[in-house]
Amino acid sequence: MNRQSVLDRIEHWITLGWLSRLDRAFAGFLIDQEPTATESLLWAGALVSHQLGRGEVCLDLEKLCVNPGATLAIPSDEVRRAADEEIDRELALFNTHTLADWLQALAQSTLVTTAEGNTPLVLHGPRLYLRRYWQYQQILDHEIGLRLRPVRDNLPAALHASLSELFGRNTEQPDWQKIACVLALRARFAIITGGPGTGKTTTLTKLLQLLIQLAAGEHQRKLSILLAAPTGKAAARVSESIAQALEHLAMPDPIREQIPKKATTLHRLLGSRPDSRRFQHHRHNPLLADIVIVDEASMIDLEMMASLLDALPATAQLILLGDKDQLASVEAGSVMGDLCRGAEQAAYDQATLRWLNQYAATTLPAAGSGSAINQQTVMLRHSHRFGADSGIGRLANAVNLGDAGLVQSLLADKTRYSDVQHIPLSDATDARLKQLVTAETGDAPGYGLYQRVIRQRPSKPNAYEQWGWDVLQAFDCFRVLCALRRGDWGVEGLNQRLEQWLFPGKKPGLWYPGRPVMITRNDYNLGLMNGDIGVALLDAAGKLRVVFPNAESSGGKIRWVSPMRLPDVETAFAMTVHKSQGSEFQHVALVLPETRGPVLTRELVYTGITRAKSQFTLLASRPDVFTQAIQSSIRQGASAQNLSLFPKPTS
Ligand SMILES: Nc1ncnc2c1ncn2[C@@H]1O[C@H](COP(=O)(O)OP(=O)(O)OP(=O)(O)O)[C@@H](O)[C@H]1O
Numbered sequence: 001m002n003r004q005s006v007l008d009r010i011e012h013w014i015t016l017g018w019l020s021r022l023d024r025a026f027a028g029f030l031i032d033q034e035p036t037a038t039e040s041l042l043w044a045g046a047l048v049s050h051q052l053g054r055g056e057v058c059l060d061l062e063k064l065c066v067n068p069g070a071t072l073a074i075p076s077d078e079v080r081r082a083a084d085e086e087i088d089r090e091l092a093l094f095n096t097h098t099l100a101d102w103l104q105a106l107a108q109s110t111l112v113t114t115a116e117g118n119t120p121l122v123l124h125g126p127r128l129y130l131r132r133y134w135q136y137q138q139i140l141d142h143e144i145g146l147r148l149r150p151v152r153d154n155l156p157a158a159l160h161a162s163l164s165e166l167f168g169r170n171t172e173q174p175d176w177q178k179i180a181c182v183l184a185l186r187a188r189f190a191i192i193t194g195g196p197g198t199g200k201t202t203t204l205t206k207l208l209q210l211l212i213q214l215a216a217g218e219h220q221r222k223l224s225i226l227l228a229a230p231t232g233k234a235a236a237r238v239s240e241s242i243a244q245a246l247e248h249l250a251m252p253d254p255i256r257e258q259i260p261k262k263a264t265t266l267h268r269l270l271g272s273r274p275d276s277r278r279f280q281h282h283r284h285n286p287l288l289a290d291i292v293i294v295d296e297a298s299m300i301d302l303e304m305m306a307s308l309l310d311a312l313p314a315t316a317q318l319i320l321l322g323d324k325d326q327l328a329s330v331e332a333g334s335v336m337g338d339l340c341r342g343a344e345q346a347a348y349d350q351a352t353l354r355w356l357n358q359y360a361a362t363t364l365p366a367a368g369s370g371s372a373i374n375q376q377t378v379m380l381r382h383s384h385r386f387g388a389d390s391g392i393g394r395l396a397n398a399v400n401l402g403d404a405g406l407v408q409s410l411l412a413d414k415t416r417y418s419d420v421q422h423i424p425l426s427d428a429t430d431a432r433l434k435q436l437v438t439a440e441t442g443d444a445p446g447y448g449l450y451q452r453v454i455r456q457r458p459s460k461p462n463a464y465e466q467w468g469w470d471v472l473q474a475f476d477c478f479r480v481l482c483a484l485r486r487g488d489w490g491v492e493g494l495n496q497r498l499e500q501w502l503f504p505g506k507k508p509g510l511w512y513p514g515r516p517v518m519i520t521r522n523d524y525n526l527g528l529m530n531g532d533i534g535v536a537l538l539d540a541a542g543k544l545r546v547v548f549p550n551a552e553s554s555g556g557k558i559r560w561v562s563p564m565r566l567p568d569v570e571t572a573f574a575m576t577v578h579k580s581q582g583s584e585f586q587h588v589a590l591v592l593p594e595t596r597g598p599v600l601t602r603e604l605v606y607t608g609i610t611r612a613k614s615q616f617t618l619l620a621s622r623p624d625v626f627t628q629a630i631q632s633s634i635r636q637g638a639s640a641q642n643l644s645l646f647p648k649p650t651s
Contacts, residue, residue, distance in 0.1 A: 003031060006042045013090070018074045023049040033111055033120070040097070040105035041112070045121065047072060048128050055334070057133045057302050061102045062126040068094045073599075099126060136306035140335070143309035147189035147318060148372045150351075155185060155359055156217055159210060163359065166206045172382050174362050177203040180378035181210055182360040183352070188317040191297075191377040193324040193340050195396060196584075196610045197385020200321045201241040204293065205249055205259060207319070211291060212255050223290040227260040228269045230299040232529040234582030236549060238263040238295040263295065265529060266304055267522065270311055274524050277303070281311035289316050296582045297322035298336040305335045324379070325400055326607045327578055337603075342370050343379040351375075391417025392616050396609045402602055404627040411618065418443070422618040428488040434501050436589060436617065437480065437573070444587045444615040447502055447573065450474040454514045454537070461540035468547040468558040471535050475516055479585040480574040481608045483600055483629075489593040494574035502573065509571070511563045513538050517546060518575060521568035526561060531579055533572055536563060577608045588612035592620040592629065600629035 010027060013019040026049040027042045034041070048059045054073055063071040068091045075087060106112045106128065112121045122134040129137070167178040176194075180203050184190035194200050208225065215223050227242070229235040239262050246259065269287070271280025281287050292312060294300065297320040300308075312318060324340035347370025348356065356362045386393025391410055394417065398406040411422040421444075423432050440448025453474040458467050480498065484490035496508050499515075506512050515536040519528045528534075534548040545560040577590070590608035592600065605626075609616055620626045 003037065003039060003042060006039045009090075009093070010042075010046050013074075016075070016090075018072075018090075019046060019050050020053055022053065023047075030111060030120070034109060037109065037111070038105050040102060041109050044102065044106060044128055048121065048130055052130065052133070055301075057137070058124075058127040058129045060127050062099050064094060065097065065099050065102070102126075133302060136302045139306040139309050140302070143312065144189055144318075144339075144373065146314065148187055148376055150186050151188060152186055156214070158217065159185070159214060160359065162210055162213060166209070174364060175360070176378055176380045176382070177206070178360050179356055179362060179364075180380065181207045182356060183376055183378055184317075184319060185210060185214065185359070186355055187376055188315070189319075189373075189376050190317075191320045191336075191339060191343075191373070192380065193322060193336070193343055193377065194380030195323055195325065195383055195400075197383045197393075198380035199382075199384055200295070200380060201238070201245045202248075203380065204295075204319070204321060205242065205245045208259050208291075208293075209249070209251050209255055211317075212258050215290070222258055224288055225258060225260050225291045225293070226269060226287065226289045227263040227293045227295070228266045229263050229294065229296045229582065230266050230304070231296070231531045231582050232265050233531055233533070234296040234299065235263040235265050237582060237584070260293075266294065266300070266308060267524075267529065270307055272522070272524055279307055279311065282307070283310050285311075286313040287311050287316070289313065291317045291319065293319045293321065295321045298324060298326040298334075299581050300335050302335055323610070325603060326581060326610070327601075327603045339373055340377060340379070342374050343377045345370065345374075346379070347371075347374050349375060389416070391420035392609060392612055392614075395420050395616065396606055399602055399606045399609060399630050402631050404630055407630060408623075408627075419614060420616045420618075422620065424623070425619055425621045427621070428493065428497065433497075433619065436619075437478075437498055438501060444617060445477050446587070447475075447478055447498075449477055451502060451514065454535075457538065464540045465556050465558060468535075468537060468560070469549075471537060472533075472547065472549055472558065475533070475535055476583070477586045478589070479580065479583075479587075479611070480589045480591060481577045481580050481611065482574050482591045483577060483604055484593055485576060487593060489591050491570075491574045491576055494591065495571045498573040499571060511536055511544055513544060516572040517566070517569040518572040518579065519566070519568060520570055523566075523568070526565060528561070528566075531582075534561070577604050577611075580611050581607060584611055584613050586613050587615040587617070589617040589619055592618070592622075592626055594622050594625065596625050596628045600625065601632050602630050605629050 007024070007027060010019055010024050014021065014024060023046040027046040030037050030041060030045045044059065047064070050072060051059050060071060069087065074091065103123070103126070106123050111119050112123050113119045114123050120131055122129045122131050124134060163178065163182065167175055170177060177199050180190070180192045184207050192200050192203055212223055215221060227238065229238045242261060246256065273280065289312070294308070320336065322336050324336055324343060345367045346364060347367045348364060349369040352375045353364060353366065356364060383393050395407060395410050398410060410417055411420055414421070423436065425433055437446040438448050439446035440452060450471065453471050456467070458464060480494060482489065482491045482494060485492060487493055499506055499508065503512060503514055513536055517534055517536065519530055519532040522529050528548065532548060534546040536544055536546050539545045539560055544563060546563055546566060547558050547560055550557055550559045588608060588611045590605070618626070
């Protein structure tokens with residue numbers, strides 16, 4: 001096959017929806033740079049670009065040789081499906097290439113190196129990176145590696161006493177919350193991962209109390225502590241959780257004062273600049289911080305994590321909180337999932353076990369020595385939110401285990417687990433769907449409650465602030481979550497149907513009072529971020545405005561924005577599971593499509609279920625599609641980091 005026929009084949013794959021124009025452009029760029037580029041180089045370049053487009057930071061050539069379809073997610077769920085024979089025929093072109101062939105071909109190119117340099121591509125073992133992403137990995141490796149070294153050999157006696165006081169009433173054994181604090185006191189990097197309600201925020205507030213106490217003893221000074229989350233919505237929720245956790249904790253005022261009460265977004269923390277990927281804070285202008293905490297860390301992509309680490313002063317401690325089992329960011333890199341690989345095993349080495357024995361009064365069984373990161377990672381395991389009789393908690397666990405049989409029996413046991421249900425819809429117009437989304441009252445509210453609050457438009461101007469807030473709260477009681485964007489069961493199709501049921505006669509995309517919208521592009525001038533949700537309402541003067549929660553520390557609870565200033569929005573009755581991360585709703589309805597595909601994974605279903613606070617409804621017409629989803633995990637196919645400190649993939 002010559003260069004032109006590779007480009008022709010790439011064009012054909014574009015018509016099939018398998019590759020994008022950007023992938024073709026990157027192959028073209030490689031020819032411009034190296035007119036003698038081999039066919040292998042062109043394919044490798046186009047495929048690295050394709051992988052980035054679907055959130056993978058590199059092309060794993062080893063996996064490509066074993067299973068090209070699964071490695072490249074070709075065909076994806078959202079494209080015109082080619083006949084099986086055509087898929088096999090097209091992908092067969094990789095059958096003739098062994099890993100050695102790929103590596104040899106790439107080694108011959110002047111556009112590929114294995115380390116520092118200025119080539120567009122970097123080959124690291126069997127993984128091919130765009131240089132920028134390889135550099136991000138280097139930053140992670142270096143900056144996290146630095147922080148993993150213990151900074152203390154012992155803890156002062158006073159801290160011993162505080163630990164006993166803070167955790168004395170915990171009955172859980174082992175006390176993972178205490179273990180998390182004790183490990184985080186040892187080095188400048190810590191990860192606390194756990195499912196919903198496992199006490200991440202509670203543990204964090206206790207940890208901060210200990211760190212503040214420690215600094216007061218060691219340096220007689222106050223700490224600068226910054227708290228952030230990847231999105232505005234997540235930041236608002238974190239602030240709320242911290243406030244709640246602080247209410248339940250007794251501590252001296254000087255310590256309480258140092259604990260940050262308000263989280264900001266990572267973009268704001270780093271100082272984003274319009275139309276630039278670069279932030280105001282970086283290694284030459286680092287953040288003024290002793291401790292930086294990021295909650296909902298599963299949503300951080302590789303580029304953002306590298307930017308954050310680049311902006312951290314060498315002496316600053318980084319604490320990541322989040323649920324490793326949730327979906328990764330939509331952007332490239334499942335950083336949290338990769339960092340937490342092996343967290344379940346608690347594979348602590350002898351030094352870590354001794355430290356825990358001494359300060360957490362815990363003797364854990366030896367579970368083999370994990371990676372350096374494993375030593376500073378703790379997984380909280382007991383949900384304090386979902387009791388033993390909670391269907392949501394049990395369902396989430398069963399999905400995480402990939403146990404399809406248990407999942408089915410939990411969903412079928414309506415007497416024991418009334419907070420979870422499965423409605424097998426017959427088709428896209430099934431009356432039960434309309435009934436569900438329009439429900440106003442009961443345990444499983446739909447959008448009926450939200451419509452009622454909208455109708456209660458106040459007569460007095462000074463009541464609008466509260467009304468706007470109440471509408472936003474009512475809207476957040478329920479959400480329809482989808483796996484896909486397109487099709488009858490995707491966000492686009494469902495939004496249209498739901499809109500017609502809830503606000504009949506409204507044209508898609510046009511403004512009307514009651515239209516909920518999601519911001520689809522960061523607007524730094526307005527301070528609205530991708531994923532923020534608002535609702536269009538008539539203000540006191542009868543003008544249509546969009547009401548958003550106010551993320552600023554000053555001003556009221558809400559803000560009113562003219563729809564004219566919001567070009568990048570979409571209707572938000574239904575949203576993707578990806579976009580729902582960092583949010584929780586009283587009732588969640590998760591809609592799965594009728595066809596199987598690589599997007600449908602255990603992580604997706606788990607994330608959807610754990611967005612629900614009190615009621616979860618599965619809307620899936622094909623049980624086999626649901627079963628396939630919970631039996632396939634992203635982690636199995638993840639392009640795991642291969643740098644020195646990352647845990648090695650188990651698969
Ligand atoms: N050790 C504990 N004993 C009893 N209750 C606890 C304990 N830890 C946390 N809780 C309670 O469990 C609830 C959830 O705790 P918390 O908000 O800290 O969890 P989280 O993991 O941060 O939750 P989220 O999933 O919202 O991020 C809170 O009401 C908290 O007071």
